[in-house]
Amino acid sequence: MRLDPAIAALLADPAPVAGASSAASGLAPRLAKELARFGGGEGLDHLPTLAETFSATEAAASLTTALLRSTPTTLSAAPLAYWSWRHFSNGVLHSAVIAASGRASLSLVLIDGAAWSAARDSAAPEWIAFQPGELHAAILAGSGAARIMRNDSADPARAVLVSRPLRLENGARYRLDGEREALVLDAVDGPLLTLRLHRRAERGAIARQYDAADGRMVHQAAGDAGASRAELAMALLRAMGRADAAPLFARRAREGSSAARWQALRECLALDSAVGFAALAETARRVGDPLAGPARALVDTLAARDPAFDHARETLLCPA
């Protein structure tokens, strides 16, 4: 195995790896404190410093300049340094999370206009994605044109979309209630740099996508990563035959979105049929629960399939 001398030197003295991390963590204490409160669910109108960053013209720019000042120097001095800002690039959008706390994150996002135009498929249908969460954005540099699409429908299966044009230019600001509002880009001229404050949705949120042409729903997905992570973890534990996890699955069947709860019930039934069937019967009995109907139907299907389930149904659903 070949070990590069620069890497080998780090084994003897790892200090340069940590160098950038300490230089880059630079949010002012007051701002960091307000970000933590925002991440905990507090409204922006109660957080003056954070709110000013997304209302005053100069505040967002000066915050960004201050944060970025030391980064290039630190990274060029120690190119192998661990950079504490989580970063991402898909060739069109490049971003770095400057600070995060609880459900909130503050990030810098650069959209490369040329790459965006090249990647754009003008023949694709216009599907608008509504992703639960709250977003506050301030344009720092560049220009473009966009629309804010608002869904005024009460029916999740069909959207009623209202469009409002938005000029993206230095100093422009916008906020989105992700469950109801979505940004659609129409033009990006050159690099477009935005400072974004985002708060993820709480547990149980669902993201939905609609066809702009007729408002029909084309896709829905879990709106919080935690629900999907739990779903994958349950599939893994079930495949491993970890029957000791069944009570945990049963508990998951009581909280979160209907989709996540139903998946927990399926996994629980497959992992430990007795614990799963008890959880299923409990759901079937619950008044006003949207899953009571499907749960009742599944109890009946299983009871018809095997006399053991039929007997269990008598015990669980009709306790004498």
Next chain:
Amino acid sequence: MKLPKIDISSLPDLDVLTGVFGSLKHFDPGLASSNDLIVVLMVYLYETMPLR
């Protein structure tokens, strides 16, 4: 209570399926969120190391 084993593929889904987090279609790459469009699952494998 002893009940027979159930194969998960024999259990029905709900009428409207819900995809995994981030599974949106034809999504504008310029609008991709910077965070969490991926679900990370970490599996720990434990192994007992002999002491020397």
